[in-house]
Amino acid sequence: MNKILLIEDNQDVRENTADILELENYTVITAENGKIGVEKALKHAPDLILCDIMMPELDGFGVFESLSKNHKTASIPFIFLTAKSEKTDVRKGMNIGVDDYLTKPFEEDELLDAIACRIKKSDFLKKEFSKNIEGISEFINEASDYLKLEELSNDRNLEKYKTKEYIFTEGTAAHQLYFIQSGNVKTYRTTESGKEFVTGLYGPGDFIGQLSLLGDKGLYVETASVLEDAEICGIPKADFTKLLYGNKEVSNKFIDIISNNLIDMQEHLVDMAYSTVRKRTAKALLELDHKGLIKDSKHTGISIPREDFAGLIGTATETAIRMLTEFKHEGLIDVETNRRLVILDKERLKQISEFG
Amino acid sequence: MNKILLIEDNQDVRENTADILELENYTVITAENGKIGVEKALKHAPDLILCDIMMPELDGFGVFESLSKNHKTASIPFIFLTAKSEKTDVRKGMNIGVDDYLTKPFEEDELLDAIACRIKKSDFLKKEFSKNIEGISEFINEASDYLKLEELSNDRNLEKYKTKEYIFTEGTAAHQLYFIQSGNVKTYRTTESGKEFVTGLYGPGDFIGQLSLLGDKGLYVETASVLEDAEICGIPKADFTKLLYGNKEVSNKFIDIISNNLIDMQEHLVDMAYSTVRKRTAKALLELDHKGLIKDSKHTGISIPREDFAGLIGTATETAIRMLTEFKHEGLIDVETNRRLVILDKERLKQISEFG
DNA sequence: CGTGTATTTGAAAGGGTTCAAAGCGGGTGG
DNA sequence: CCACCCGCTTTGAACCCTTTCAAATACACG
Numbered sequence: 001m002n003k004i005l006l007i008e009d010n011q012d013v014r015e016n017t018a019d020i021l022e023l024e025n026y027t028v029i030t031a032e033n034g035k036i037g038v039e040k041a042l043k044h045a046p047d048l049i050l051c052d053i054m055m056p057e058l059d060g061f062g063v064f065e066s067l068s069k070n071h072k073t074a075s076i077p078f079i080f081l082t083a084k085s086e087k088t089d090v091r092k093g094m095n096i097g098v099d100d101y102l103t104k105p106f107e108e109d110e111l112l113d114a115i116a117c118r119i120k121k122s123d124f125l126k127k128e129f130s131k132n133i134e135g136i137s138e139f140i141n142e143a144s145d146y147l148k149l150e151e152l153s154n155d156r157n158l159e160k161y162k163t164k165e166y167i168f169t170e171g172t173a174a175h176q177l178y179f180i181q182s183g184n185v186k187t188y189r190t191t192e193s194g195k196e197f198v199t200g201l202y203g204p205g206d207f208i209g210q211l212s213l214l215g216d217k218g219l220y221v222e223t224a225s226v227l228e229d230a231e232i233c234g235i236p237k238a239d240f241t242k243l244l245y246g247n248k249e250v251s252n253k254f255i256d257i258i259s260n261n262l263i264d265m266q267e268h269l270v271d272m273a274y275s276t277v278r279k280r281t282a283k284a285l286l287e288l289d290h291k292g293l294i295k296d297s298k299h300t301g302i303s304i305p306r307e308d309f310a311g312l313i314g315t316a317t318e319t320a321i322r323m324l325t326e327f328k329h330e331g332l333i334d335v336e337t338n339r340r341l342v343i344l345d346k347e348r349l350k351q352i353s354e355f356g
Numbered sequence: 357m358n359k360i361l362l363i364e365d366n367q368d369v370r371e372n373t374a375d376i377l378e379l380e381n382y383t384v385i386t387a388e389n390g391k392i393g394v395e396k397a398l399k400h401a402p403d404l405i406l407c408d409i410m411m412p413e414l415d416g417f418g419v420f421e422s423l424s425k426n427h428k429t430a431s432i433p434f435i436f437l438t439a440k441s442e443k444t445d446v447r448k449g450m451n452i453g454v455d456d457y458l459t460k461p462f463e464e465d466e467l468l469d470a471i472a473c474r475i476k477k478s479d480f481l482k483k484e485f486s487k488n489i490e491g492i493s494e495f496i497n498e499a500s501d502y503l504k505l506e507e508l509s510n511d512r513n514l515e516k517y518k519t520k521e522y523i524f525t526e527g528t529a530a531h532q533l534y535f536i537q538s539g540n541v542k543t544y545r546t547t548e549s550g551k552e553f554v555t556g557l558y559g560p561g562d563f564i565g566q567l568s569l570l571g572d573k574g575l576y577v578e579t580a581s582v583l584e585d586a587e588i589c590g591i592p593k594a595d596f597t598k599l600l601y602g603n604k605e606v607s608n609k610f611i612d613i614i615s616n617n618l619i620d621m622q623e624h625l626v627d628m629a630y631s632t633v634r635k636r637t638a639k640a641l642l643e644l645d646h647k648g649l650i651k652d653s654k655h656t657g658i659s660i661p662r663e664d665f666a667g668l669i670g671t672a673t674e675t676a677i678r679m680l681t682e683f684k685h686e687g688l689i690d691v692e693t694n695r696r697l698v699i700l701d702k703e704r705l706k707q708i709s710e711f712g
Numbered sequence: 713c714g715t716g717t718a719t720t721t722g723a724a725a726g727g728g729t730t731c732a733a734a735g736c737g738g739g740t741g742g
Numbered sequence: 743c744c745a746c747c748c749g750c751t752t753t754g755a756a757c758c759c760t761t762t763c764a765a766a767t768a769c770a771c772g
Contacts, residue, residue, distance in 0.1 A: 189626050
């Protein structure tokens with residue numbers, strides 16, 4: 001169960017509060033002043049801290065300040081207990097980044113609600129999302145769940161698309177992001193010379209178009225078209241931005257994800273510049289596999305046109321095909337009747353993707 | 357001066373408050389109930405809204421809800437006026453995303469402070485930062501200024517680096533970001549084959565290493581080394597994360613910037629895949645110029661080694677040199693004695709960078 | 713003023729693209 | 743149900759851009 005550190009100088013309040021919390025199955029650690037509180041926080045790494053403001057030795061602000069400095073304790077949810085509605089204290093507290101405050105005397109329910117709420121938020125923050133673009137999809141799902149935003153994907157906007165239909169096109173105004181219920185979708189950018197560079201492949205459960213909604217110009221920066229018949233649900237921009245900007249936890253988490261995206265992209269850029277097509281092909285195959293788009297025991301795999309596969313690697317269609325046949329001859333992959341790919345030797349592919 | 361919309365049903369309070377605000381030179385628009393308030397908000401697009409919670413026709417929550425729906429009014433700072441410290445109301449308000457609340461009766465100063473603070477925040481949000489990586493530097497500066505974080509660049513960590521010295525290296529633990537006071541710095545990634553891909557060039561006023569601090573692994577993802585003797589000041593990770601995560605305005609703004617970075621990077625990726633070296637060279641030159649690293653009336657320009665310039669384009673040193681001499685013969689650029697570049701025909705370079 | 717490093721030029725080799733043509737497969741209509 | 747046709751895939755060969763290796767030249771620094 002979750003550990004809570006309670007820092008409070010008044011013995012009555014301290015014991016009373018501890019009792020309430022223990023009845024709810026929290027493990028409670030108590031400290032009778034700020035100094036001891038900081039020590040115990042470092043020692044026990046609690047899941048949440050309740051802290052009085054007015055205390056001898058080191059006051060609440062001091063405790064918070066001190067714990068913020070250590071990265072081990074900086075992210076622990078922090079709730080202030082204020083003696084009475086001391087307006088300036090509360091304001092000061094919120095400004096320096098305390099998560100919540102409770103005015104004494106508080107109701108049992110009030111206390112427990114606040115704690116439960118914070119611990120839930122903290123759990124959300126601790127959750128890891130994969131660093132690839134599709135990590136954003138997991139994230140939006142979790143976040144909308146966490147904020148109970150049923151408005152997202154209200155099912156009222158569900159639409160069916162056929163293969164080769166466009167969902168949105170590069171350069172048009174971005175009003176919606178899209179959630180894929182079923183089917184497969186590719187997003188791509190077209191160059192002046194008419195080549196298509198595939199920026200992503202998406203399947204059920206993925207969101208597409210988020211990035212365009214965040215861009216300066218409010219235009220879609222890529223085109224999305226359907227690879228295999230799909231059911232797709234549009235989500236208004238407003239719902240998305242509300243989700244993203246409206247809540248501190250969500251926006252901070254989003255920064256993490258998108259930062260990792262950026263790092264990922266940098267790596268991709270280096271590959272593009274200096275890796276041979278052979279290496280990039282191996283990488284692309286592994287990536288497809290990782291996304292569950294390659295046929296294996298669990299997945300059906302998608303039937304991806306060679307042209308699109310080439311666009312994913314950033315090479316000509318013929319070259320991509322040559323690489324695939326090369327891999328086939330080496331026994332690394334196999335091609336089924338309807339151009340579906342199967343990976344036979346993942347280890348060797350990894351080797352190629354790293355060392356050539 | 358700034359326009360403020362005051363929605364309040366009690367005539368005394370309304371007139372009194374309006375007087376205070378007008379004395380401070382704000383333009384005040386008043387509304388006596390929620391419904392009229394919403395109408396006036398849409399019509400006048402005020403810079404800030406003060407709104408009572410308990411009102412006939414449409415209460416404060418309703419007004420807020422309704423204005424959030426329209427993107428014209430959604431980003432206007434919103435302050436609630438609560439009759440008395442109705443705890444649940446306050447909490448509900450903060451949860452749905454109201455910016456602040458004031459408890460009636462309030463002091464003149466309290467009101468004016470809250471308003472000034474919100475308007476300042478709103479100005480910060482409206483500010484545009486350039487979408488390139490260096491936009492992040494502007495942003496950090498503005499943000500630390502806005503939060504009055506003098507701790508950042510406290511001058512206590514100022515260090516001198518000589519040409520070719522490393523500031524940090526790829527793969528080591530990231531504890532700090534760095535602020536460049538003077539000199540020039542390059543960041544790059546090294547491939548297995550020993551090539552260097554230059555990920556950025558930075559000058560006075562730029563921050564480097566931010567992205568690494570945000571990455572999952574907490575390692576620097578690139579190496580930074582000095583091009584021309586520099587004075588650099590280290591900023592602890594904690595100060596940066598505090599700045600970034602501690603404040604909703606700042607983190608939301610950061611999302612905008614970094615999203616645009618991502619879009620920018622995508623474009624770069626497409627170029628890498630399908631553009632000729634000639635095109636990419638032209639783009640690199642224009643980018644250097646845009647960053648003020650090329651010699652012109654205002655800037656001294658940097659003396660960039662050809663190897664690094666090649667790393668920026670993602671090509672071999674010899675090829676980069678060949679392109680530069682080609683441009684020189686075409687009269688597009690000139691090379692000064694100490695390998696400093698000068699742009700002679702920017703228009704033509706732009707043409708090349710777009711159409712080849 | 714010499715020495716070592718960075719830049720520039722030259723020429724050959726290699727990887728990838730492009731153009732052309734042949735194969736394959738799947739859907740459609742008789 | 744079969745034949746035909748169209749579009750996608752595959753293979754072949756020539757060409758071109760870029761890299762690589764080699765050598766000459768320029769430049770900066772002690």
